[in-house]
Amino acid sequence: MTDEMVRAENVHKSFGSLEVLKGIDLVVRPGEVCCVLGPSGSGKSTFLRCINHLEKINAGRIFVDGDLIGYRERGGKLHELKEKEVAAQRRAIGMVFQRFNLFPHMTVLQNVMEAPCRVKRENKNEVRDRAAALLDRVGLADKIDGYPSQLSGGQQQRVAIARALAMRPKLMLFDEPTSALDPELVGEVLDVMKDLARDGMTMVVVTHEIGFAREVGDSLIFMDGGVVVEQGPPREVIGNPQQERTQAFLSKVL
Amino acid sequence: MTTETETGRARPEAIKAVPVRHPGRWVAIAVLTVLVAMFLHLVLTNDRFNWRFIFVSMGEGKRGAMFTGPVLEGLRGTLLLTVLAMLIGVGLGIVVAIMRLSTNPILSSVAFVYTWVFRALPRLVLAILFGNLGILWERIGFGLPFDQQIGNLFGIHDLNAQFYSIKATDLLSGFLAGVLALGLSEAAYMAEIVRAGIQSVDEGQSEAASALGLSRGQVLRRIVLPQAMRVIVPPTGNETIAMVKDTSLVAFVPVTFELFFQLQAISSRTFVVLPVLIAACLWYLIICSVLMVVQFFVERYFSRGYGTAGKARMRLSGLAAEQGGAAPTPGPGGAGI
Ligand SMILES: Nc1ncnc2c1ncn2[C@@H]1O[C@H](COP(=O)(O)OP(=O)(O)OP(=O)(O)O)[C@@H](O)[C@H]1O
Ligand SMILES: [Mg+2]
Numbered sequence: 001m002t003d004e005m006v007r008a009e010n011v012h013k014s015f016g017s018l019e020v021l022k023g024i025d026l027v028v029r030p031g032e033v034c035c036v037l038g039p040s041g042s043g044k045s046t047f048l049r050c051i052n053h054l055e056k057i058n059a060g061r062i063f064v065d066g067d068l069i070g071y072r073e074r075g076g077k078l079h080e081l082k083e084k085e086v087a088a089q090r091r092a093i094g095m096v097f098q099r100f101n102l103f104p105h106m107t108v109l110q111n112v113m114e115a116p117c118r119v120k121r122e123n124k125n126e127v128r129d130r131a132a133a134l135l136d137r138v139g140l141a142d143k144i145d146g147y148p149s150q151l152s153g154g155q156q157q158r159v160a161i162a163r164a165l166a167m168r169p170k171l172m173l174f175d176e177p178t179s180a181l182d183p184e185l186v187g188e189v190l191d192v193m194k195d196l197a198r199d200g201m202t203m204v205v206v207t208h209e210i211g212f213a214r215e216v217g218d219s220l221i222f223m224d225g226g227v228v229v230e231q232g233p234p235r236e237v238i239g240n241p242q243q244e245r246t247q248a249f250l251s252k253v254l
Numbered sequence: 255m256t257t258e259t260e261t262g263r264a265r266p267e268a269i270k271a272v273p274v275r276h277p278g279r280w281v282a283i284a285v286l287t288v289l290v291a292m293f294l295h296l297v298l299t300n301d302r303f304n305w306r307f308i309f310v311s312m313g314e315g316k317r318g319a320m321f322t323g324p325v326l327e328g329l330r331g332t333l334l335l336t337v338l339a340m341l342i343g344v345g346l347g348i349v350v351a352i353m354r355l356s357t358n359p360i361l362s363s364v365a366f367v368y369t370w371v372f373r374a375l376p377r378l379v380l381a382i383l384f385g386n387l388g389i390l391w392e393r394i395g396f397g398l399p400f401d402q403q404i405g406n407l408f409g410i411h412d413l414n415a416q417f418y419s420i421k422a423t424d425l426l427s428g429f430l431a432g433v434l435a436l437g438l439s440e441a442a443y444m445a446e447i448v449r450a451g452i453q454s455v456d457e458g459q460s461e462a463a464s465a466l467g468l469s470r471g472q473v474l475r476r477i478v479l480p481q482a483m484r485v486i487v488p489p490t491g492n493e494t495i496a497m498v499k500d501t502s503l504v505a506f507v508p509v510t511f512e513l514f515f516q517l518q519a520i521s522s523r524t525f526v527v528l529p530v531l532i533a534a535c536l537w538y539l540i541i542c543s544v545l546m547v548v549q550f551f552v553e554r555y556f557s558r559g560y561g562t563a564g565k566a567r568m569r570l571s572g573l574a575a576e577q578g579g580a581a582p583t584p585g586p587g588g589a590g591i
């Protein structure tokens with residue numbers, strides 16, 4: 001393991017003529033929780049999706065645990081990785097989406113077992129035990145045979161977290177995991193995430209939960225207009241923002 | 255009559271209201287009853303229907319028209335044609351749909367041209383065309399393409415690099431031509447149905463699956479297609495039922511191993527027209543009913559985890575309730591036909 005779990009160097013990303021990321025730099029160390037804040041449309045989701053190569057970046061480099069994501073550098077030239085190699089890189093990176101994206105045609109247990117069984121071709125019985133243990137850990141031991149449509153939003157999101165964890169990732173990406181939830185369901189998901197953080201999981205969390213960022217985050221970046229406007233320890237950035245745009249944003253969400 | 259609740263407040267009496275009357279329904283029932291009676295009267299008393307001819311016996315020592323040997327053979331032919339043509343249609347349709355959605359411009363334009371051509375040509379024309387394709391080649395075989403031309407280039411005039419070949423007219427005239435005409439045409443329609451199904455699946459599904467490290471093929475097979483099936487199955491049921499009826503077109507290939515041709519043969523032999531047509535209708539009704547039952551179970555399988563049909567029924571009854579009708583209790587989840 002290197003001492004940098006995520007390293008982004010001058011990352012640029014455009015959709016057509018719209019430049020969404022204009023040079024993002026970021027380092028996340030193993031075991032750290034990095035929270036990403038910023039107004040809507042600032043490119044937070046896009047950046048997160050670049051980290052596991054769901055989006056191709058136009059310039060810059062992203063490394064996860066020392067591996068260049070999406071490309072191979074040989075003789076000063078970048079070669080695109082084959083689909084299989086990209087898939088292999090993604091196995092080590094779990095992702096949790098705002099809208100859960102559970103597979104509706106599978107039971108909760110099948111959702112969690114799918115990737116370890118299909119991708120890693122692990123022993124089915126072992127995977128089942130592990131999946132059941134994970135579901136127990138997120139407090140859903142009794143919902144194992146239910147379908148996602150029978151669960152509340154908070155429960156669905158906890159299944160999504162268990163599903164990502166089943167691949168034993170070294171990095172977890174969260175894209176506004178609680179913003180599609182009713183207020184009283186937010187807590188149960190944040191609790192699971194806090195538990196993960198305590199266990200030493202490296203996490204990059206896009207969130208509007210300032211309380212979570214302050215309490216759990218080891219570092220915080222504030223993005224606006226495709227650039228990192230301010231970064232530092234969460235308490236300092238939230239308690240004493242230096243930049244005008246950060247102040248304006250925080251005054252709205254606090 | 256009231257009961258005391260814990261808070262001490264009286265629980266109001268349960269509502270026993272007079273339900274809204276539906277006089278229109280009674281009128282409709284009366285009209286329908288008369289119509290059904292008239293129909294039954296016609297069917298049972300008019301001896302031109304000749305039910306005996308249809309069910310019991312066409313004449314001395316013969317079975318009824320529906321059950322004679324050639325007609326049952328024809329029925330087998332129709333079912334076989336339907337199954338084979340739909341297998342080709344669904345299989346190739348999925349391939350064409352995936353090609354159409356591919357980012358590879360060559361694949362997607364090949365798929366586009368395929369659907370364009372085969373949707374444009376009437377099945378009847380295709381059937382006749384395929385029956386006559388044998389004229390184009392003397393023999394059809396597997397081997398090196400352009401073998402004779404390559405041979406000529408090197409001065410060998412009778413190079414034959416075919417591993418296996420068969421006289422084209424033997425292969426194409428008849429059943430295979432019929433199956434191909436129907437199957438290839440069906441694939442074009444199925445491709446559009448499958449494409450609509452695939453596109454109906456939320457983008458987030460394939461994203462979540464690829465984020466887990468599933469390969470593109472796995473995402474398609476395990477995540478996208480099973481969900482697309484919910485959208486694909488009902489129109490595919492339509493297509494299958496339409497195919498049962500379109501098999502009668504292969505008579506023009508010509509293929510005689512087919513239900514309607516065999517029944518018509520009876521009517522041209524015996525000059526009995528109407529009962530034979532009725533016999534054909536009955537067979538098609540029976541096949542169609544069986545297919546509808548199959549579709550019911552297939553739909554129920556693929557809607558697991560959704561309960562959409564149940565929800566749709568609930569929505570409908572909610573609508574009825576809004577308009578003053580009684581809301582029937584929704585049945586257990588599962589799909590209707
Ligand atoms: N696939 C795409 N094609 C074109 N434009 C896109 C695409 N995805 C995102 N964008 C644009 O990129 C910009 C940044 O989007 P992004 O989703 O990263 O914002 P965000 O910071 O996550 O916002 P939010 O808080 O609302 O989720 C937006 O202007 C959006 O319209
Ligand atoms: Mg976003």
